[in-house]
Amino acid sequence: MTETLRQRRRNQTSRDIRIAALELCFTEGFDKVTTEAISTRAGVSPRTFFNYFLNKESAIISHPPDFPAEAVEAFVNGKGRLLDDLRILMRAQFELLQDDRKMIDMVHSVIRTSEVLRATHEAAMRQLQSKFTDIIQRRLHDVPRQQIETLCSLILITVGQVMTDSKNADDTRDIATYVDEALDTLEHTLKLIP
Amino acid sequence: MTETLRQRRRNQTSRDIRIAALELCFTEGFDKVTTEAISTRAGVSPRTFFNYFLNKESAIISHPPDFPAEAVEAFVNGKGRLLDDLRILMRAQFELLQDDRKMIDMVHSVIRTSEVLRATHEAAMRQLQSKFTDIIQRRLHDVPRQQIETLCSLILITVGQVMTDSKNADDTRDIATYVDEALDTLEHTLKLIP
DNA sequence: AGCAAACTTGCAGACTCTGCAAACTTTGCA
DNA sequence: TGCAAAGTTTGCAGAGTCTGCAAGTTTGCT
Numbered sequence: 001m002t003e004t005l006r007q008r009r010r011n012q013t014s015r016d017i018r019i020a021a022l023e024l025c026f027t028e029g030f031d032k033v034t035t036e037a038i039s040t041r042a043g044v045s046p047r048t049f050f051n052y053f054l055n056k057e058s059a060i061i062s063h064p065p066d067f068p069a070e071a072v073e074a075f076v077n078g079k080g081r082l083l084d085d086l087r088i089l090m091r092a093q094f095e096l097l098q099d100d101r102k103m104i105d106m107v108h109s110v111i112r113t114s115e116v117l118r119a120t121h122e123a124a125m126r127q128l129q130s131k132f133t134d135i136i137q138r139r140l141h142d143v144p145r146q147q148i149e150t151l152c153s154l155i156l157i158t159v160g161q162v163m164t165d166s167k168n169a170d171d172t173r174d175i176a177t178y179v180d181e182a183l184d185t186l187e188h189t190l191k192l193i194p
Numbered sequence: 195m196t197e198t199l200r201q202r203r204r205n206q207t208s209r210d211i212r213i214a215a216l217e218l219c220f221t222e223g224f225d226k227v228t229t230e231a232i233s234t235r236a237g238v239s240p241r242t243f244f245n246y247f248l249n250k251e252s253a254i255i256s257h258p259p260d261f262p263a264e265a266v267e268a269f270v271n272g273k274g275r276l277l278d279d280l281r282i283l284m285r286a287q288f289e290l291l292q293d294d295r296k297m298i299d300m301v302h303s304v305i306r307t308s309e310v311l312r313a314t315h316e317a318a319m320r321q322l323q324s325k326f327t328d329i330i331q332r333r334l335h336d337v338p339r340q341q342i343e344t345l346c347s348l349i350l351i352t353v354g355q356v357m358t359d360s361k362n363a364d365d366t367r368d369i370a371t372y373v374d375e376a377l378d379t380l381e382h383t384l385k386l387i388p
Numbered sequence: 389a390g391c392a393a394a395c396t397t398g399c400a401g402a403c404t405c406t407g408c409a410a411a412c413t414t415t416g417c418a
Numbered sequence: 419t420g421c422a423a424a425g426t427t428t429g430c431a432g433a434g435t436c437t438g439c440a441a442g443t444t445t446g447c448t
Contacts, residue, residue, distance in 0.1 A: 045428050119313030147383040150352050157347040189341040193384055200445060239397050
Protein backbone atom coordinates (compact mmCIF):
# COMPACT_ATOMS: atom_id res chain seq x y z
CA MET A 1 0.00 0.00 0.00
CA THR A 2 1.24 3.45 -0.83
CA GLU A 3 -0.47 5.32 1.98
CA THR A 4 -1.58 4.34 5.43
CA LEU A 5 -5.18 4.84 6.44
CA ARG A 6 -4.16 7.63 8.73
CA GLN A 7 -2.43 9.47 5.91
CA ARG A 8 -5.36 9.08 3.58
CA ARG A 9 -7.66 10.45 6.25
CA ARG A 10 -5.42 13.40 6.79
CA ASN A 11 -5.28 14.18 3.11
CA GLN A 12 -9.01 13.86 2.84
CA THR A 13 -9.69 16.15 5.78
CA SER A 14 -7.27 18.71 4.46
CA ARG A 15 -8.96 18.55 1.09
CA ASP A 16 -12.40 18.81 2.66
CA ILE A 17 -11.40 21.94 4.45
CA ARG A 18 -9.79 23.49 1.42
CA ILE A 19 -12.83 22.82 -0.72
CA ALA A 20 -15.20 24.12 1.92
CA ALA A 21 -13.14 27.27 2.25
CA LEU A 22 -12.88 27.79 -1.47
CA GLU A 23 -16.55 27.28 -2.16
CA LEU A 24 -17.67 29.53 0.64
CA CYS A 25 -15.25 32.28 -0.24
CA PHE A 26 -16.10 32.01 -3.90
CA THR A 27 -19.72 32.88 -3.21
CA GLU A 28 -19.40 35.13 -0.16
CA GLY A 29 -15.98 36.70 -0.49
CA PHE A 30 -13.02 35.90 1.72
CA ASP A 31 -13.73 38.50 4.38
CA LYS A 32 -17.32 37.49 4.95
CA VAL A 33 -16.45 33.88 5.67
CA THR A 34 -15.54 32.82 9.20
CA THR A 35 -13.31 29.92 10.13
CA GLU A 36 -16.27 28.56 12.01
CA ALA A 37 -18.38 28.44 8.85
CA ILE A 38 -15.59 26.71 6.97
CA SER A 39 -15.09 24.14 9.71
CA THR A 40 -18.78 23.39 9.94
CA ARG A 41 -19.06 22.92 6.22
CA ALA A 42 -16.01 20.68 6.21
CA GLY A 43 -17.44 18.67 9.10
CA VAL A 44 -14.70 19.31 11.63
CA SER A 45 -14.38 21.41 14.76
CA PRO A 46 -12.96 24.92 14.52
CA ARG A 47 -10.00 23.72 16.53
CA THR A 48 -9.22 21.09 13.93
CA PHE A 49 -9.22 23.70 11.24
CA PHE A 50 -6.20 25.24 12.91
CA ASN A 51 -4.54 21.88 13.25
CA TYR A 52 -4.46 21.76 9.48
CA PHE A 53 -3.90 25.36 8.51
CA LEU A 54 -1.98 28.15 10.12
CA ASN A 55 -4.67 30.64 9.27
CA LYS A 56 -7.66 31.29 7.10
CA GLU A 57 -5.57 32.38 4.16
CA SER A 58 -3.56 29.23 3.85
CA ALA A 59 -6.69 27.15 3.52
CA ILE A 60 -7.17 28.95 0.22
CA ILE A 61 -3.62 29.39 -0.98
CA SER A 62 -1.62 26.20 -1.21
CA HIS A 63 1.99 25.86 -2.20
CA PRO A 64 2.58 25.18 -5.87
CA PRO A 65 4.21 21.83 -6.67
CA ASP A 66 7.95 21.58 -7.22
CA PHE A 67 9.41 21.62 -10.66
CA PRO A 68 9.63 18.05 -11.97
CA ALA A 69 13.15 16.71 -11.48
CA GLU A 70 13.76 15.53 -15.05
CA ALA A 71 12.63 18.83 -16.47
CA VAL A 72 15.01 20.59 -14.11
CA GLU A 73 17.96 18.48 -15.24
CA ALA A 74 17.05 18.99 -18.86
CA PHE A 75 16.97 22.72 -18.31
CA VAL A 76 20.19 22.92 -16.35
CA ASN A 77 22.07 21.03 -19.04
CA GLY A 78 20.14 22.59 -21.90
CA LYS A 79 22.01 24.23 -24.74
CA GLY A 80 19.16 26.10 -26.38
CA ARG A 81 18.35 29.77 -26.07
CA LEU A 82 17.66 30.58 -22.43
CA LEU A 83 14.09 31.68 -22.93
CA ASP A 84 13.24 28.66 -25.07
CA ASP A 85 14.55 26.21 -22.52
CA LEU A 86 12.77 28.10 -19.78
CA ARG A 87 9.55 27.76 -21.66
CA ILE A 88 9.94 24.00 -21.68
CA LEU A 89 10.73 23.89 -17.98
CA MET A 90 7.80 26.04 -17.04
CA ARG A 91 5.41 24.15 -19.23
CA ALA A 92 6.43 20.97 -17.43
CA GLN A 93 5.62 22.61 -14.11
CA PHE A 94 2.30 23.88 -15.34
CA GLU A 95 1.26 20.48 -16.63
CA LEU A 96 1.21 19.35 -13.01
CA LEU A 97 -1.50 21.87 -12.32
CA GLN A 98 -3.77 20.69 -15.10
CA ASP A 99 -5.75 18.35 -12.84
CA ASP A 100 -6.59 21.03 -10.31
CA ARG A 101 -7.42 23.43 -13.05
CA LYS A 102 -10.86 24.16 -11.75
CA MET A 103 -9.75 24.86 -8.20
CA ILE A 104 -6.93 27.06 -9.41
CA ASP A 105 -9.31 29.18 -11.39
CA MET A 106 -11.49 29.55 -8.32
CA VAL A 107 -8.53 30.49 -6.20
CA HIS A 108 -7.58 33.21 -8.64
CA SER A 109 -11.08 34.52 -8.52
CA VAL A 110 -11.20 34.47 -4.74
CA ILE A 111 -7.85 36.22 -4.50
CA ARG A 112 -9.48 39.24 -6.04
CA THR A 113 -11.81 39.53 -3.06
CA SER A 114 -9.14 40.30 -0.48
CA GLU A 115 -5.89 42.18 -0.15
CA VAL A 116 -4.69 39.80 2.52
CA LEU A 117 -5.26 36.87 0.27
CA ARG A 118 -3.41 38.45 -2.57
CA ALA A 119 -0.52 39.09 -0.24
CA THR A 120 -0.49 35.48 0.89
CA HIS A 121 -0.51 34.37 -2.69
CA GLU A 122 2.47 36.53 -3.43
CA ALA A 123 4.31 35.11 -0.46
CA ALA A 124 3.74 31.64 -1.91
CA MET A 125 5.03 32.82 -5.26
CA ARG A 126 8.09 34.18 -3.55
CA GLN A 127 8.87 30.73 -2.26
CA LEU A 128 8.51 29.31 -5.71
CA GLN A 129 10.76 32.02 -6.95
CA SER A 130 13.44 31.02 -4.55
CA LYS A 131 13.45 27.47 -5.91
CA PHE A 132 13.33 28.81 -9.41
CA THR A 133 16.34 30.99 -8.72
CA ASP A 134 18.30 28.00 -7.51
CA ILE A 135 17.58 26.16 -10.72
CA ILE A 136 18.55 28.98 -13.03
CA GLN A 137 21.62 29.62 -10.97
CA ARG A 138 22.72 26.06 -11.67
CA ARG A 139 22.63 26.77 -15.36
CA LEU A 140 24.17 30.24 -15.20
CA HIS A 141 26.62 29.57 -12.43
CA ASP A 142 28.89 32.47 -13.22
CA VAL A 143 26.15 35.11 -13.06
CA PRO A 144 25.65 36.99 -9.77
CA ARG A 145 22.71 35.70 -7.81
CA GLN A 146 21.05 39.06 -7.58
CA GLN A 147 20.66 39.25 -11.32
CA ILE A 148 19.18 35.78 -11.40
CA GLU A 149 16.73 36.79 -8.72
CA THR A 150 15.70 39.78 -10.74
CA LEU A 151 15.24 37.59 -13.78
CA CYS A 152 13.10 35.13 -11.86
CA SER A 153 10.95 37.85 -10.39
CA LEU A 154 10.40 39.19 -13.81
CA ILE A 155 9.30 35.86 -15.20
CA LEU A 156 7.00 34.96 -12.33
CA ILE A 157 5.47 38.40 -12.23
CA THR A 158 4.71 38.18 -15.89
CA VAL A 159 3.08 34.80 -15.53
CA GLY A 160 1.07 36.07 -12.58
CA GLN A 161 -0.10 39.09 -14.51
CA VAL A 162 -1.12 37.03 -17.48
CA MET A 163 -3.04 34.64 -15.28
CA THR A 164 -4.91 37.31 -13.36
CA ASP A 165 -5.62 39.43 -16.41
CA SER A 166 -6.90 36.70 -18.65
CA LYS A 167 -9.68 35.39 -16.50
CA ASN A 168 -13.14 35.53 -18.08
CA ALA A 169 -11.50 34.42 -21.29
CA ASP A 170 -12.21 30.90 -22.51
CA ASP A 171 -11.71 28.61 -19.54
CA THR A 172 -10.95 25.56 -21.56
CA ARG A 173 -7.55 26.43 -22.91
CA ASP A 174 -4.62 24.34 -21.84
CA ILE A 175 -3.22 25.84 -18.67
CA ALA A 176 0.30 25.72 -20.05
CA THR A 177 -0.55 28.25 -22.70
CA TYR A 178 -0.29 30.84 -19.95
CA VAL A 179 3.40 30.16 -19.99
CA ASP A 180 3.57 30.90 -23.68
CA GLU A 181 1.58 34.04 -23.37
CA ALA A 182 3.68 35.25 -20.47
CA LEU A 183 6.98 34.59 -22.17
CA ASP A 184 5.78 36.27 -25.34
CA THR A 185 4.77 39.34 -23.35
CA LEU A 186 8.14 39.22 -21.70
CA GLU A 187 10.02 39.19 -24.97
CA HIS A 188 8.03 42.13 -26.21
CA THR A 189 8.64 44.02 -23.00
CA LEU A 190 12.34 43.54 -23.23
CA LYS A 191 12.39 45.18 -26.62
CA LEU A 192 11.12 48.36 -24.99
CA ILE A 193 14.18 48.86 -22.96
CA PRO A 194 17.26 49.59 -25.08
CA MET B 195 -1.58 79.98 9.02
CA THR B 196 -0.95 76.89 6.95
CA GLU B 197 -2.54 74.35 9.27
CA THR B 198 -5.23 74.55 11.91
CA LEU B 199 -4.45 73.42 15.41
CA ARG B 200 -6.67 70.41 14.88
CA GLN B 201 -4.74 69.38 11.82
CA ARG B 202 -1.43 69.80 13.53
CA ARG B 203 -2.67 67.70 16.43
CA ARG B 204 -3.82 65.01 14.07
CA ASN B 205 -0.52 64.88 12.28
CA GLN B 206 1.31 64.81 15.55
CA THR B 207 -0.78 61.99 16.97
CA SER B 208 -0.39 59.99 13.80
CA ARG B 209 3.33 60.50 13.97
CA ASP B 210 3.44 59.61 17.67
CA ILE B 211 1.73 56.34 16.95
CA ARG B 212 3.93 55.53 13.99
CA ILE B 213 7.06 56.20 15.96
CA ALA B 214 5.86 54.23 18.96
CA ALA B 215 5.01 51.32 16.70
CA LEU B 216 8.29 51.46 14.86
CA GLU B 217 10.44 51.68 17.96
CA LEU B 218 8.65 48.88 19.73
CA CYS B 219 8.69 46.61 16.71
CA PHE B 220 12.31 47.38 16.04
CA THR B 221 13.34 46.02 19.42
CA GLU B 222 10.71 43.35 20.01
CA GLY B 223 9.69 42.23 16.54
CA PHE B 224 6.36 42.98 14.93
CA ASP B 225 4.54 39.91 16.20
CA LYS B 226 5.46 40.43 19.84
CA VAL B 227 4.08 43.93 19.96
CA THR B 228 0.42 44.48 20.75
CA THR B 229 -1.69 47.38 19.63
CA GLU B 230 -2.25 48.07 23.26
CA ALA B 231 1.46 48.48 23.90
CA ILE B 232 1.76 50.80 20.93
CA SER B 233 -1.17 52.91 22.03
CA THR B 234 0.12 53.20 25.56
CA ARG B 235 3.53 54.26 24.37
CA ALA B 236 1.98 56.79 22.02
CA GLY B 237 -0.20 58.10 24.84
CA VAL B 238 -3.57 57.37 23.30
CA SER B 239 -6.29 54.84 23.92
CA PRO B 240 -6.32 51.58 21.95
CA ARG B 241 -9.53 52.74 20.32
CA THR B 242 -7.82 55.83 19.02
CA PHE B 243 -5.11 53.74 17.47
CA PHE B 244 -7.74 52.28 15.19
CA ASN B 245 -9.12 55.70 14.42
CA TYR B 246 -5.78 56.46 12.84
CA PHE B 247 -4.77 53.16 11.33
CA LEU B 248 -6.74 50.38 9.76
CA ASN B 249 -4.58 47.78 11.41
CA LYS B 250 -1.27 47.18 13.10
CA GLU B 251 0.57 46.82 9.82
CA SER B 252 -0.35 50.18 8.43
CA ALA B 253 1.08 51.93 11.46
CA ILE B 254 4.44 50.67 10.23
CA ILE B 255 4.03 50.79 6.48
CA SER B 256 3.03 54.16 5.10
CA HIS B 257 2.34 55.01 1.51
CA PRO B 258 5.31 56.33 -0.42
CA PRO B 259 5.01 59.90 -1.68
CA ASP B 260 3.88 60.61 -5.22
CA PHE B 261 6.35 61.26 -7.96
CA PRO B 262 7.05 64.99 -8.10
CA ALA B 263 4.98 66.57 -10.85
CA GLU B 264 7.79 68.39 -12.68
CA ALA B 265 9.88 65.26 -12.77
CA VAL B 266 6.94 63.39 -14.22
CA GLU B 267 6.47 65.95 -16.99
CA ALA B 268 10.16 65.93 -17.77
CA PHE B 269 10.08 62.18 -18.05
CA VAL B 270 6.95 62.01 -20.17
CA ASN B 271 8.35 64.49 -22.67
CA GLY B 272 11.90 63.22 -22.36
CA LYS B 273 13.81 62.29 -25.48
CA GLY B 274 16.70 60.42 -23.90
CA ARG B 275 17.15 56.69 -23.63
CA LEU B 276 14.26 55.23 -21.63
CA LEU B 277 16.36 53.87 -18.83
CA ASP B 278 18.34 57.07 -18.46
CA ASP B 279 15.23 59.20 -18.19
CA LEU B 280 13.74 56.71 -15.78
CA ARG B 281 16.76 57.03 -13.59
CA ILE B 282 16.24 60.76 -13.34
CA LEU B 283 12.56 60.34 -12.51
CA MET B 284 13.20 57.78 -9.84
CA ARG B 285 15.99 59.74 -8.30
CA ALA B 286 13.60 62.67 -7.96
CA GLN B 287 11.15 60.44 -6.12
CA PHE B 288 13.81 59.05 -3.87
CA GLU B 289 15.07 62.50 -2.92
CA LEU B 290 11.73 63.01 -1.20
CA LEU B 291 12.54 60.17 1.12
CA GLN B 292 15.88 61.53 2.18
CA ASP B 293 14.46 63.28 5.26
CA ASP B 294 12.84 60.18 6.65
CA ARG B 295 15.89 58.15 5.86
CA LYS B 296 16.29 56.89 9.40
CA MET B 297 12.69 55.76 9.74
CA ILE B 298 12.77 54.08 6.36
CA ASP B 299 15.79 52.07 7.33
CA MET B 300 14.02 50.99 10.50
CA VAL B 301 10.94 50.03 8.55
CA HIS B 302 12.99 47.87 6.25
CA SER B 303 14.54 46.20 9.20
CA VAL B 304 11.19 45.62 10.88
CA ILE B 305 9.71 44.22 7.68
CA ARG B 306 12.10 41.34 8.00
CA THR B 307 10.48 40.31 11.30
CA SER B 308 7.11 39.43 9.82
CA GLU B 309 5.59 37.86 6.74
CA VAL B 310 2.44 39.89 7.17
CA LEU B 311 4.39 43.08 7.23
CA ARG B 312 6.29 42.16 4.13
CA ALA B 313 3.02 41.47 2.40
CA THR B 314 1.63 44.83 3.44
CA HIS B 315 4.73 46.48 2.15
CA GLU B 316 4.34 44.79 -1.18
CA ALA B 317 0.75 45.90 -1.38
CA ALA B 318 1.92 49.48 -0.90
CA MET B 319 4.50 48.99 -3.61
CA ARG B 320 1.81 47.67 -5.90
CA GLN B 321 -0.04 50.93 -5.51
CA LEU B 322 3.07 52.84 -6.36
CA GLN B 323 3.51 50.59 -9.33
CA SER B 324 0.11 51.47 -10.61
CA LYS B 325 0.93 55.17 -10.59
CA PHE B 326 4.28 54.40 -12.13
CA THR B 327 2.59 52.45 -14.91
CA ASP B 328 0.36 55.40 -15.70
CA ILE B 329 3.35 57.64 -16.05
CA ILE B 330 5.29 55.37 -18.32
CA GLN B 331 2.19 54.72 -20.36
CA ARG B 332 1.99 58.44 -21.03
CA ARG B 333 5.39 58.33 -22.59
CA LEU B 334 4.96 55.08 -24.47
CA HIS B 335 1.35 55.51 -25.43
CA ASP B 336 1.40 53.05 -28.27
CA VAL B 337 2.71 50.15 -26.17
CA PRO B 338 0.16 47.71 -24.68
CA ARG B 339 -0.46 48.35 -21.02
CA GLN B 340 0.39 44.84 -20.02
CA GLN B 341 3.93 45.25 -21.23
CA ILE B 342 4.26 48.48 -19.35
CA GLU B 343 3.03 46.80 -16.23
CA THR B 344 5.59 44.10 -16.61
CA LEU B 345 8.28 46.68 -17.08
CA CYS B 346 7.21 48.57 -13.96
CA SER B 347 7.08 45.45 -11.87
CA LEU B 348 10.53 44.62 -12.98
CA ILE B 349 11.92 47.99 -12.05
CA LEU B 350 10.25 48.18 -8.65
CA ILE B 351 11.16 44.63 -7.81
CA THR B 352 14.75 45.35 -8.59
CA VAL B 353 14.78 48.43 -6.43
CA GLY B 354 13.14 46.49 -3.63
CA GLN B 355 15.69 43.73 -3.87
CA VAL B 356 18.58 46.13 -3.82
CA MET B 357 17.18 47.92 -0.78
CA THR B 358 16.53 44.78 1.21
CA ASP B 359 19.80 43.12 0.26
CA SER B 360 22.06 46.03 0.92
CA LYS B 361 21.21 46.69 4.52
CA ASN B 362 24.12 46.41 6.92
CA ALA B 363 26.15 48.19 4.31
CA ASP B 364 27.20 51.77 5.02
CA ASP B 365 24.10 53.59 6.17
CA THR B 366 25.27 56.98 5.20
CA ARG B 367 25.11 56.72 1.44
CA ASP B 368 22.66 58.89 -0.41
CA ILE B 369 19.38 57.08 -0.59
CA ALA B 370 19.09 57.79 -4.29
CA THR B 371 22.09 55.65 -5.03
CA TYR B 372 19.79 52.70 -4.56
CA VAL B 373 18.15 53.75 -7.77
CA ASP B 374 21.45 53.64 -9.57
CA GLU B 375 22.37 50.29 -8.18
CA ALA B 376 19.00 48.87 -9.09
CA LEU B 377 19.04 50.14 -12.62
CA ASP B 378 22.56 48.90 -13.12
CA THR B 379 21.54 45.45 -11.93
CA LEU B 380 18.62 45.64 -14.25
CA GLU B 381 20.73 46.43 -17.26
CA HIS B 382 23.02 43.55 -16.49
CA THR B 383 20.10 41.21 -16.06
CA LEU B 384 18.64 42.14 -19.39
CA LYS B 385 21.85 41.11 -21.08
CA LEU B 386 21.29 37.59 -19.82
CA ILE B 387 18.21 37.07 -21.86
CA PRO B 388 18.85 37.03 -25.60
C1' DA C 389 -20.17 82.70 25.06
C1' DG C 390 -22.17 79.15 22.66
C1' DC C 391 -23.11 75.94 18.91
C1' DA C 392 -21.63 72.41 15.53
C1' DA C 393 -18.21 69.51 13.90
C1' DA C 394 -14.28 66.76 14.81
C1' DC C 395 -11.97 63.85 17.93
C1' DT C 396 -11.20 60.64 21.87
C1' DT C 397 -12.54 57.18 24.77
C1' DG C 398 -14.76 53.12 27.08
C1' DC C 399 -17.47 49.27 26.51
C1' DA C 400 -19.52 45.30 24.51
C1' DG C 401 -18.86 42.02 21.19
C1' DA C 402 -17.41 39.36 16.91
C1' DC C 403 -13.65 37.04 15.10
C1' DT C 404 -8.86 34.79 14.74
C1' DC C 405 -5.71 31.95 16.74
C1' DT C 406 -3.03 29.27 20.71
C1' DG C 407 -2.12 26.11 24.66
C1' DC C 408 -3.64 22.52 27.22
C1' DA C 409 -5.69 18.30 28.55
C1' DA C 410 -9.13 14.82 27.91
C1' DA C 411 -11.10 11.58 24.76
C1' DC C 412 -10.84 8.90 20.84
C1' DT C 413 -8.55 6.22 16.65
C1' DT C 414 -5.05 3.98 14.28
C1' DT C 415 -0.91 1.38 14.25
C1' DG C 416 2.68 -1.77 15.39
C1' DC C 417 3.72 -5.54 17.85
C1' DA C 418 3.42 -9.40 21.16
C1' DT D 419 -6.65 -10.82 19.28
C1' DG D 420 -5.39 -7.38 22.44
C1' DC D 421 -2.66 -3.70 24.27
C1' DA D 422 0.39 0.21 24.56
C1' DA D 423 2.27 4.03 21.89
C1' DA D 424 1.54 7.44 18.71
C1' DG D 425 -1.35 10.39 16.29
C1' DT D 426 -5.89 13.04 15.97
C1' DT D 427 -9.89 15.47 17.33
C1' DT D 428 -12.21 18.28 20.29
C1' DG D 429 -13.71 21.60 23.99
C1' DC D 430 -12.42 25.20 26.76
C1' DA D 431 -10.17 29.17 28.43
C1' DG D 432 -7.85 33.09 27.06
C1' DA D 433 -4.98 36.55 24.51
C1' DG D 434 -5.16 39.54 20.74
C1' DT D 435 -7.24 42.27 16.70
C1' DC D 436 -10.70 45.12 15.21
C1' DT D 437 -15.70 47.33 14.91
C1' DG D 438 -19.95 49.85 16.23
C1' DC D 439 -21.98 52.74 19.29
C1' DA D 440 -22.79 56.31 22.50
C1' DA D 441 -21.08 59.55 25.73
C1' DG D 442 -17.75 62.96 26.69
C1' DT D 443 -14.07 66.55 25.20
C1' DT D 444 -11.83 69.75 22.33
C1' DT D 445 -11.65 72.91 18.57
C1' DG D 446 -13.35 76.23 14.94
C1' DC D 447 -16.31 79.74 14.20
C1' DT D 448 -19.69 83.37 14.84
